[in-house]
Amino acid sequence: MDEKGSNTLLKEREDFISCKHENGSNKGMKCDSNSLSGAISQRACVYCGARVVLNPITDACHIVHGPIGCASYTWDIRGSLSSGDDLYRNSFSTDLGEKDIIFGGEKKLVAAIDGIMEKYTPKLIFVYATCIVGVIGDDVKAICKTAEEKYSLPVIPVMAPGFAGHKSMGYKTAGNALMNLFSRNILPKVSGVNILGDFNLAGEMWIIKEYLKTIGVKVISAITGDACYDELKMASSASFNVVQCAGSMTNLAKRMEEEFDIPFVKISFVGLEDTKSSLLRIASLFKDKEIIERTQKFIKEEEAKILPTLNRYKENLKGKKAAIYVGGGFKAISLIKQFKELGISTILVGTQTGKKEDYEVINSLVDDGTIVLDDANPAELEKFMKEKGADILAAGVKERPLAYKLGVAFCDHNHERKHPLAGFIGAVNFAKEVNDSVNSPVWKYVKEGGENYER
Numbered sequence: 277m278d279e280k281g282s283n284t285l286l287k288e289r290e291d292f293i294s295c296k297h298e299n300g301s302n303k304g305m306k307c308d309s310n311s312l313s314g315a316i317s318q319r320a321c322v323y324c325g326a327r328v329v330l331n332p333i334t335d336a337c338h339i340v341h342g343p344i345g346c347a348s349y350t351w352d353i354r355g356s357l358s359s360g361d362d363l364y365r366n367s368f369s370t371d372l373g374e375k376d377i378i379f380g381g382e383k384k385l386v387a388a389i390d391g392i393m394e395k396y397t398p399k400l401i402f403v404y405a406t407c408i409v410g411v412i413g414d415d416v417k418a419i420c421k422t423a424e425e426k427y428s429l430p431v432i433p434v435m436a437p438g439f440a441g442h443k444s445m446g447y448k449t450a451g452n453a454l455m456n457l458f459s460r461n462i463l464p465k466v467s468g469v470n471i472l473g474d475f476n477l478a479g480e481m482w483i484i485k486e487y488l489k490t491i492g493v494k495v496i497s498a499i500t501g502d503a504c505y506d507e508l509k510m511a512s513s514a515s516f517n518v519v520q521c522a523g524s525m526t527n528l529a530k531r532m533e534e535e536f537d538i539p540f541v542k543i544s545f546v547g548l549e550d551t552k553s554s555l556l557r558i559a560s561l562f563k564d565k566e567i568i569e570r571t572q573k574f575i576k577e578e579e580a581k582i583l584p585t586l587n588r589y590k591e592n593l594k595g596k597k598a599a600i601y602v603g604g605g606f607k608a609i610s611l612i613k614q615f616k617e618l619g620i621s622t623i624l625v626g627t628q629t630g631k632k633e634d635y636e637v638i639n640s641l642v643d644d645g646t647i648v649l650d651d652a653n654p655a656e657l658e659k660f661m662k663e664k665g666a667d668i669l670a671a672g673v674k675e676r677p678l679a680y681k682l683g684v685a686f687c688d689h690n691h692e693r694k695h696p697l698a699g700f701i702g703a704v705n706f707a708k709e710v711n712d713s714v715n716s717p718v719w720k721y722v723k724e725g726g727e728n729y730e731r
Contacts, residue, residue, distance in 0.1 A: 325446020523604025605634020
């Protein structure tokens with residue numbers, strides 16, 4: 277058996293699995309393609325990718341044109357906290373059934389829009405076309421256009437049939453819908469930034485905004501955590517875009533650069549070092565000496581507050597091994613760095629939607645022997661976690677049961693958590709969660725297959 281374990285894994289998956297070797301590279305690693313049928317991929321569909329990006333817009337109505345299951349699938353699965361409106365917490369569906377699939381569902385969609393306008397007062401409406409609609413051919417765009425003219429508000433079609441690709445395609449679809457909105461209101465430039473790709477899962481957008489306010493940088497629009505229509509209308513006026521979630525927002529940032537002349541930089545507020553470098557990078561965009569000096573002072577003060585705590589946790593965690601499986605490559609890169617800050621080495625890292633350039637960076641950060649996976653399935657995660665002796669898995673809620681069954685500690689770095697993991701406070705929260713989970717006495721009693729799991 278080779279280091280990939282190819283004699284026990286699906287042969288068709290071999291090109292999606294890499295083992296870091298000295299001076300090695302992941303240039304040949306396959307990624308960003310449709311999931312292998314039968315491999316029980318953890319990756320979601322086009323509709324899911326679009327919905328999770330757009331759903332945090334707090335004063336919007338989201339109509340899912342399709343079976344009721346689609347509406348329930350991504351509704352309210354993320355924290356996406358709001359400081360104002362909570363209309364987005366409602367999920368609307370046309371609930372297409374067999375007769376609608378045979379005779380068409382356009383009348384149901386028209387009735388749904390009319391019903392929403394009668395009962396609610398949304399600032400805008402998104403209409404998601406799901407798989408069934410893609411098959412039966414309802415003219416969603418025409419219905420949205422008619423509704424816009426009737427009610428004088430944006431009714432934006434989101435063409436997201438799940439079979440059209442994978443989650444990354446959904447991100448692109450959501451970006452197209454946002455550009456539809458932004459393009460209606462082209463404004464002169466002002467000094468400030470848009471924050472792209474933070475969804476305010478546990479208040480992170482508020483933390484980032486407060487940091488930028490402290491250093492003297494104005495936030496024009498939050499795209500899309502705690503977003504509202506009136507702020508999103510201003511997005512075209514920003515001087516710069518700062519992109520927190522590169523996987524979901526890079527395509528949108530590129531379009532905004534091309535069409536609105538807004539340059540963008542990729543940043544990350546995950547981990548102490550990335551938070552510091554991101555603040556300095558944002559400050560340097562404006563070439564303002566006072567902003568840079570305020571930023572340096574702010575970083576020094578905040579770092580002094582948390583370093584003693586982080587160092588205490590680091591003493592408890594030295595020599596531990598981490599496995600990572602998250603949605604995007606940029607988050608995986610930040611997590612590798614953050615684990616390293618705590619004295620933890622990464623022995624397995626995978627993403628659902630990573631690109632070739634992401635895996636190149638990952639390869640440069642991890643040690644020899646580290647397994648790198650694209651669009652992994654539970655069998656692969658289990659195999660390599662056991663072989664490499666992982667002490668903790670940082671992943672999403674779908675992977676939690678797998679970690680616990682293997683007797684491995686777990687850190688939820690996805691959408692159901694209730695505490696922020698961004699910024700300086702997030703670095704402390706992360707270190708505390710990792711320490712509490714890895715060093716819990718429960719692992720002394722956990723058995724797998726009747727025998728203690730060797731760690």
